Amino acid sequence: MTWNLGAGLEGKGVIVTGAAGGIGRPVTQAFSAAGAKIMAVDVDQEAVDEVVGSLEGDGHIGVGTDLTDLDAQRELVKRARSEFGNVYVLAHLAAVLRRRSSISDVTEEDWDLQLNVNLRASFFLARRVSEVMIEARQGGRIILFTSQGWWSGGFGGAIPYCASKGGIVSIARGLARTLGPEQITVNTVSPGQVATSMLLTDYDPALMQKLVEATPLGRIAEPDEMAGTVVFLASLHAGFISGATINVSGGMLMY
Ligand SMILES: NC(=O)c1ccc[n+]([C@@H]2O[C@H](COP(=O)([O-])OP(=O)(O)OC[C@H]3O[C@@H](n4cnc5c(N)ncnc54)[C@H](O)[C@@H]3O)[C@@H](O)[C@H]2O)c1
Numbered sequence: 001m002t003w004n005l006g007a008g009l010e011g012k013g014v015i016v017t018g019a020a021g022g023i024g025r026p027v028t029q030a031f032s033a034a035g036a037k038i039m040a041v042d043v044d045q046e047a048v049d050e051v052v053g054s055l056e057g058d059g060h061i062g063v064g065t066d067l068t069d070l071d072a073q074r075e076l077v078k079r080a081r082s083e084f085g086n087v088y089v090l091a092h093l094a095a096v097l098r099r100r101s102s103i104s105d106v107t108e109e110d111w112d113l114q115l116n117v118n119l120r121a122s123f124f125l126a127r128r129v130s131e132v133m134i135e136a137r138q139g140g141r142i143i144l145f146t147s148q149g150w151w152s153g154g155f156g157g158a159i160p161y162c163a164s165k166g167g168i169v170s171i172a173r174g175l176a177r178t179l180g181p182e183q184i185t186v187n188t189v190s191p192g193q194v195a196t197s198m199l200l201t202d203y204d205p206a207l208m209q210k211l212v213e214a215t216p217l218g219r220i221a222e223p224d225e226m227a228g229t230v231v232f233l234a235s236l237h238a239g240f241i242s243g244a245t246i247n248v249s250g251g252m253l254m255y
Helices: 024-033 045-053 070-084 108-136 159-182 205-213 227-234
Strands: 013-017 037-042 061-064 089-092 140-145 184-191 245-248
Touching: 013 024, 013 070, 024 037, 024 045, 024 089, 024 227, 037 045, 037 070, 045 061, 061 070, 070 108, 089 108, 089 227, 108 140, 108 159, 108 184, 140 159, 140 227, 159 184, 184 227, 227 245
Parallel strands: 013 037, 013 089, 037 061, 089 140, 140 184, 184 245
Antiparallel strands: none
């Protein structure tokens, strides 16, 4: 075994959600560089097909589906298991952010959408994948995505989103305790500000400037700067890390 970045991932089945998104795309590519077989999941079939076309190696699958549909979740996990033989990693990035500059503008629909996609779908997908991992008895890695907002409460009108991301940390900690005996690790990645359409949609440039000034590295992150952390958590190097919230914020938060 060579202990490179993706050590242990050669030939392993990996599901990446939000794979057509700003961060999901380089995460998916990094897993393929580590030799994994990837099921790339996002809402739009054409977009995931394009991501799959950019991957190294073969045997990858693109699935366009809405992850709030729990039947669709079951089907995609079943398919990954049958085509890959096993699912060793879930890297779950799919999420939505609806920024509202005034809390008075937050609608019930805003709340329901963000809690449904970001929190409800995450619990049921992680649970479904864990069932397959337990059956295979080969351990596994579940990596969920939170946000600096889980800790800060968010900047620029994102309270329901931050509530969902706080919930992700709780889900990960609870699952880490529950699934540890099966040698399944569960961790979250917590980005600061990353240059993707999620961050840059409806954002106030003056606020962005303040956040950059509050970040010791003095800049926002490029999306591919998140990928190494995800692959690390899935690799042999991270075999004893579970229940952790990995702060990848350029020092904007320190914990
Ligand atoms: N960009 C940032 O600054 C930042 C900061 C903190 C946390 N994050 C987190 O990182 C992760 C990736 O974010 P990003 O910046 O790449 O955002 P993005 O909007 O570029 O990507 C998110 C992807 O999720 C997909 N998605 C949304 N709803 C879905 C659904 N119901 N079913 C299937 N797919 C769905 C979208 O189509 C999109 O491709 C998210 O969990 C986000 O909350 C991002």
